[in-house]
Amino acid sequence: MSFNFTALTLFSSLSSHISLTYGLSIESLKWAASAFTIGIFFAFLIGHSKYFEYEPKLGVLVAGLAVSIPQFLIPFIGNFIAITALRIVQGLAMAAIPVFSYQAGTVFPRHRTLAIGIIVSGIFIGGFLGSTLGPELTLHIGWRFTFIVFGLVTLILTLSYVALIPDKYLPPKRVAKEEVMEFSVWREKFTVIWGFTFFPGLWIVFTLAPLIHFISESMYEVSGILSSTILESSYIVWSYIPGVALALLKHSRLNARSLFRSVALTQAILYVLSMIGALAILLIHNPTTFLALLAILAAVQGTGPTFWSVQTIAYPKHIAHKAGYALGVISNSAALVGPIATLLISSLGPTNIWLLIIALNIAGVVITLIGMRTRLPVEKFSSRTFSTSS
Structure with a gap:
């Protein structure tokens, strides 16, 4: 969750660099920056479909890919509409929340609220990292490579979750009809x-x-x-x-x-x-x-x-x-x-x-x-x- 939202907030903190590179106004980039909130709504709508309800790892994988792939593409796409569309896609990061909250409630039933709080706090830890570490890293490697680095970390963490988390800690894949x-x-x-x-x-x-x-x-x-x-x-x-x-x-x-x-x-x-x-x-x-x-x-x-x-x-x-x-x-x-x-x-x-x-x-x-x-x-x-x- 932390690195998902580090990538999401990175766009706002580096908007001045993006503006200079692509010649887009700061005002238009503000709209693109907030476009991910639209994707958040659709994250739960898509997650409720039959393709994801009983495939929890697929939902987490899609959430991670929805963040990391746009991170790789935005540094090379200077079109405002395309960037905004990619930002909407990044909002699908929230599709993982129901899976994580289910895990917290079943694995840590005595401390479920605290466990969920730790998970959700990742949203704001990510926001803090995106607004502080992102600009600092940009000074050394540029905004394009900064985007790619955070996208790569997000991708690695997502694939690690899918590969390492046992199915017994996940929602059931099949339920009696x-x-x-x-x-x-x-x-x-x-x-x-x-x-x-x-x-x-x-x-x-x-x-x-x-x-x-x-x-x-x-x-x-x-x-x-x-x-x-x-x-x-x-x-x-x-x-x-x-x-x-x-x-x-x-x-x-x-x-x-x-x-x-x-x-x-x-x-x-x-x-x-x-x-x-x-x-x-x-x-x-x-x-x-x-x-x-x-x-x-x-x-x-x-x-x-x-x-x-x-x-x-x-x-x-x-x-x-x-x-x-x-x-x-x-x-x-x-x-x-x-x-x-x-x-x-x-x-x-x-x-x-x-x-x-x-x-x-x-x-x-x-x-x-x-x-x-x-x-x-x-x-x-x-x-x-x-x-x-x-």
């Missing part, structure tokens, strides 16, 4: 509700990153690079906090319903903390306080590990991986509407961005609380199995 016919994740009310609990969180995380420079410099006269570094670093820390907290509470000893409630309640608290951070930033116009409050605002990233933890809690094991793709399609629809909507709202002034973030956090709390009251698919499956056996 009667089990598939009896149970559909898309017909479950819980799937839709829980899928939308992460919609606000993703909207905030994926759209605040490119705007934090503009906000910090225009509203608080604070370095955009410093603000971005603090925000990204805080995202990494908040990826671990929910898992550590739930482990200390020994929540793994609970049954499915109680286990889910503890995870969902943690998610609601994270949204509340993020809302408090955004509200305080809006009301307190102090540069130093602004930087400190960014660390609280970043609590929204903790909703990622809690959201993906539910995949192996709320669903029967034989369809948990399918549920992951369905939840991903719903939640990542934010990647389609979020960036465009936020850019339009931000054109009215930075204050509106904070109002939007506050509203999104409130929506996250409300939908999560509704999800807590919804019957879990695993409960329905268990009762159905019991009645059949009786």
